[in-house]
């Protein structure tokens with residue numbers, strides 16, 4: 182094998198190595214912890230894995246593993262309820278994000294060419310300040326007697342006192358994730374061939390029909406990326422519900438956090454993490470498969 | 481078939497009338513006071529160098545551009561306010577602009593579905609259209625699964641589907657390779673005469689315009705230089721620019737020595753030979769300096785013009801001889817096939833005469 186081929190072999194293996202070290206290995210560790218049992222120890226679970234060649238030690242380790250944490254997950258409806266609540270909030274937030282983000286992306290793609298970089302910069306600008314500071318800013322806006330209620334008061338409207346409620350969480354999430362919805366949709370809309378819109382108009386389609394039959398179907402890949410980029414992290418979101426949500430705002434990310442740090446039940450927290458991962462990854466993998474199968478006729 | 485050149489003298493209204501249309505993009509003048517009339521059933525070609533405003537004129541007719549000045553009439557009615565979707569006009573785009581997410585059938589049916597035609601009728605029309613463009617069996621393919629020539633046919637069928645009064649074609653054959661283009665030209669002409677639809681086609685290829693058009697308009701820098709049947713323009717255009725755009729041409733200068741009934745006797749400046757040149761609109765008064773145009777095929781062996789061969793190329797059916805006169809002028813002559821001996825070598829002295837009726841005066 183010559184040197185160039187060897188180099189290219191190494192280059193193609195690099196991403197796999199990266200995935201192995203930073204994705205697969207931690208997952209194995211988390212899966213292992215989820216099969217352990219909680220203990221008063223440092224770290225707070227057992228059995229511990231030790232690097233040894235003694236088969237008896239391996240046997241003891243294997244005997245120590247079990248599905249107790251998963252049974253606990255099923256037994257306590259807290260987890261079910263927080264999973265469902267996460268699902269509901271993630272779905273609602275993603276739906277709002279689509280309804281808000283698509284028109285923004287469309288307006289940007291239709292703006293004059295020289296304005297587009299400016300609009301793009303405005304969408305990306307919030308990333309230049311810390312995420313936490315921006316969420317704290319929302320506390321100031323939403324808290325009782327905060328900016329929002331003061332503004333409503335000016336018009337003689339009653340205060341909403343939104344802070345620490347599920348609507349506040351939705352507002353915060355939509356605010357924080359909007360760029361992740363807008364950018365992928367904008368990217369596909371911006372690249373579309375303007376002649377296609379003219380062809381639609383030429384063949385008798387008005388604005389609405391053109392949107393329904395041409396713009397929307399062609400932007401589907403961007404829409405799908407936007408939905409993925411938002412739905413998945415929102416499902417596990419912890420910071421926003423913790424800072425803006427009330428004590429009754431259950432979300433899986435928050436439950437996981439309190440198992441881990443509040444109850445120091447690492448095996449249970451890990452089991453929650455594994456179930457959450459499977460719940461997200463399996464449907465997505467299936468969607469991708471079927472999407473590819475449907476799509477390959479066109480490429 | 482009646483000569484279409486003289487339809488304007490008919491009492492009937494032309495299908496399309498473009499009256500003094502001017503279009504600016506910023507400070508650039510894309511169309512400069514363009515006036516044209518196109519008759520129903522005509523195959524009309526717009527030719528001219530790249531950037532002369534051909535596409536802009538088509539887009540004005542389709543409704544994508546609004547003229548800054550002037551009017552566009554369809555059947556005598558000003559269509560300035562009509563959006564593209566409400567004009568009985570369809571356009572076939574230079575890039576075809578097929579919807580990539582729809583099958584060929586869905587593409588062709590698009591305009592029919594928008595018109596709200598019942599399914600059965602759409603299906604029947606699809607069969608007709610796919611037969612017309614000879615694409616039966618390709619209905620379910622997506623554009624990415626079709627060859628360039630097949631995509632071109634889908635685009636044509638889609639543009640014809642709504643049975644437009646006027647079909648606009650922007651360099652429809654430009655993306656095809658030469659052999660396919662020549663075959664498709666014949667088909668396009670056949671489809672046009674079978675349907676009787678008025679075609680306005682843009683091309684930058686004057687040969688294509690010659691092959692297809694009933695009449696041709698030559699554009700340059702947003703202005704219409706000349707309009708007429710291609711055979712007439714090719715042999716009797718008014719200006720040197722049009723003569724040069726429509727093909728190879730020899731332009732010789734001389735002095736008019738006599739005139740009679742649309743013909744002039746011109747004494748060529750260099751050789752002093754007398755040449756009879758057509759002068760349909762009396763450009764050359766007796767005694768004036770004029771330019772005489774002769775196509776390469778209008779030069780025959782003779783002794784009016786002496787020259788020496790620079791390059792001679794055997795084209796098979798004939799030979800193209802490029803020769804230089806003593807005065808330094810270049811002559812291009814298309815002579816009969818040279819025979820087995822091959823074309824004359826460079827440096828050979830040759831003499832040319834102008835075939836009867838082959839020369840005309842240009843401005």
Ligand SMILES: Nc1ncnc2c1ncn2[C@@H]1O[C@H](COP(=O)(O)OP(=O)(O)O)[C@@H](O)[C@H]1O
Pocket residue numbers: 505508509510528529530531532533534535536537
């Ligand atoms: N949308 C536009 N904006 C600015 N200039 C344009 C636009 N469309 C055409 N032009 C200009 O108008 C002139 C005519 O263009 P076009 O009609 O496309 O020429 P052709 O089709 O004959 O090659 C060109 O100089 C071109 O640069």
Ligand SMILES: [Mg+2]
Pocket residue numbers: 534535650
């Ligand atoms: Mg063009």
